Amino acid sequence: MARSTSVKKGLRGPLFFSFSKPIILITFKNAQNSRLLCSNFAPRYSWVVFFFVLVITASLSLGSSYSEWSKQTKDFRTNAELLEVLLNNRIKNAVDMLHSFVGLINGSEHIEAKEFEVFADIVIAREDSIVGVSLNFAVSGDDIPRFERETQKSYPNNVFQVKERGIDGALLPVSPRSQHIVVTFLSPLKGNEAALGYDVYSQSDRRFALDQAISAKQVYPTAPIKMVQNSDGVLLFLPFFHNTTGAFLGVATAAIGLESLTDTIFQRGLLPNTDLYLVDLHEGVHEPILIAKSESANLPLNELLARYKADDFNHAVCLDIMVGAKKWRLFQISESYFFKQPWIVQFILVCGFLVTGLFGWFLLIVGSHAAEVESKVQLRTKDLRLANESLKASELEQSKAKEEEANRAKSEFLANMSHEIRTPLNGVIGCLSLLMSTKLEAEQAHLAKLSQHSAESLLDIINDILDLSKIEMGNLVLEKHAFELQDLIEEVTHLFVLKAEEKGIVLNSPATPIPELSLIGDRLRLKQVLVNLDG
Known part of the structure; x- marks a missing residue:
């Protein structure tokens, strides 16, 4: 049995990460502490741990989301396959019932209306989707009078006449043609008397289904119709033939109520946020026809087929429902990414929110405390550095003052000593000058002059020492x-x-x-x- 499935893959839906509030609080602290946090946040490795937890939470959320999506996709298809089996079984039961009528015909030389009614009641009781059954015999136009006389014997209280609908929809005696397929035995008869003797082959839509059934020698359904009871249904036609000659004798017909066939299955097997459509595509012969749908389904048929072909549903499965020689399509679709409440994903998101949020608050508290401690340490370090610099400057000033004091003392000492030495030296120079003014020999005068020059040079040296003191004091001119x-x-x-x-x-x-x-x-x-x- 051919099946086709379309499931749109991808990860959609909002994933609310739980780290937003701690990040905002850590980033936008109040004005008093914002500078502290921005410049001194510690320990810095905590940020790495925080983002690691963040990535793990996001990964778990995505992983659990994908896992839940895969699980729901599998459940979605499994449910569609279960509905397919249920529908196929219901239809197979109806087909088997029709085959039992064919067996009744083949096993009886002559069927009475009462015999058919008893057998039909048993069949209908076993399958509640069968609203009614009938045996429709094939009759040629020339044989209609004889056929009416023979069948009338089975209905002494009713007038049996082969008839068809006129242009205005009224039932009229049939116009003889080469072939008529007439409702001969019907159950239940009460309330359906108007259908007795009706030529189903005279109606174009049913003629198409009858021709297909006769050609395939299998069950073939009509398009959805309004039955006599004014309810939606389909007719299943099962042709039967002469055992020896193989000549076409007629069709066993079952009227299937679509409501009883599909509603129970759709209600029992309908998933949340999911719609079901049962469609007769007609395989290009006619326009597609909607057989049945779930109560919440509201898509037009053309839109359903176009969107399914375009893979435009988050979940979509299409399976074949075989009705004899006919194939219906069961579409199960969902617009929701998660058609069932994803409790596991929500649980992981909540846990991730708690873990990441608590860790963010922990980082905020610990980081603020660490930043405050580090700021105090830096402040104390700065104070110590300034104190050391001040101490060094003070020591340098004291050392400079002591050095200047020592230089000043040295200069004063040299100046005092120079004055003390210059006093006797001036006396020596003066004596030599007096000596040279006396009558001396040439050699003596020469020596006296040299002595005078030497004394003057010594005086110059002493003056140099005084000049050195002046240079140190910056007073040399x-x-x-x-x-x-x-x-x-x-x-x-x-x-x-x-x-x-x-x-x-x-x-x-x-x-x-x-x-x-x-x-x-x-x-x-x-x-x-x-x-x-x-x-």
């Missing part, structure tokens, strides 16, 4: 006076003559005479430079 360069050179040379002789060194003034050159500057400082170079 260069003087500007005119002096002769030649005199300065000769004076420096005379200072080192004796020392050069002691070392066996010949000290000569420049070979060429120094031109008489008058300079303006600090004669003492230049002399100090020359003495330092020669010394």
Whole structure:
């Protein structure tokens, strides 16, 4: 039996992740602590753990959603297959009942109306979807009078006449044709007397079903019709033939009430958020016909077929229902991604919400506390650093002050010592000047002059020490006076003559005479430079 299934795959539907509130609170803390959280959130690895839990929760949600979707897809098809079996069994029961009537005909030389009625009552009692049954014998137009006389014997209280419907729908005596298929025996007869003697072959839609049944020698249903009782149903035609010649004798007919055939099955087997349609596609011969549908089904037939072909349903299954040589299609569709309440998915989502939410609150509390502690530590560290810098600056200032004090003391000491030394040295220089003013021999005068120059040089050294003190105190001032360069050179040379002789060194003034050159500057400082170079 051919079957086709269409289930649209994919994961739809909202999945509400439970991390939104903790993230918002962690990200948008109040103004007092937002800077603290943004700059000092700790421990930082907690974020990794949080997002790991987040990913696990999302994965479990998606996994459980897909698992539930797969399970419901399987249940959806299983339910459709169960309905298919139930419908096929109900129809098979009806077909088997028709075969029992054919067996009755083949086993009896002559059938009486009473015999048929008893047998039919037993059949109808066994299958509640069968509203009525009949034996419709084939009669040629020429044989109608004889057929009416013979059949009338079975209905002494009724007038048996072969008839058909006119243009206005009224029952009229039939116009003889090559073949008529006449309702001969009918059960239940009460309330259906008008159908007795009716030529079903005279009606075009039933003629098509009869021709198909005779051609296939199998059961063939009509399209849905309004039966005599004004209820929806179909007629099942089962042709029977002569055992020896194989000539067509007539059809056993069962009137099937669609309400009793499908409603019980549809109500019992209908899933939540699901619709059922039973369709006769006619396989391209005629337009598709809706046989039956569930109470909530409201799609037009063309839209149903188009959407099923386009795979536009979340769940859709199409199965074949065989009615003899005819094939109906059972469509079970659902617009919902989960046609049943997905309790497992909701349970996992709730658990994920609780776990992720609690963990988010935990991170918020622990992170805030850790951030506050870290901020205090950084604040204390900053205070210590500032204190250390202040201490170092204070120590540096104290060291500088002590050094300046020491330099000042040294300078004062040198200045005092220089003054103390200069006093006797000035006396020596003065005595040498007095000595040189007396009558001395040339050698004595020369030695006295050298002594005077040496004493003056020593005085210059002492002055240099005073100048050093001035330099350290930033008070040294260069003087500007005119002096002769030649005199300065000769004076420096005379200072080192004796020392050069002691070392066996010949000290000569420049070979060429120094031109008489008058300079303006600090004669003492230049002399100090020359003495330092020669010394």
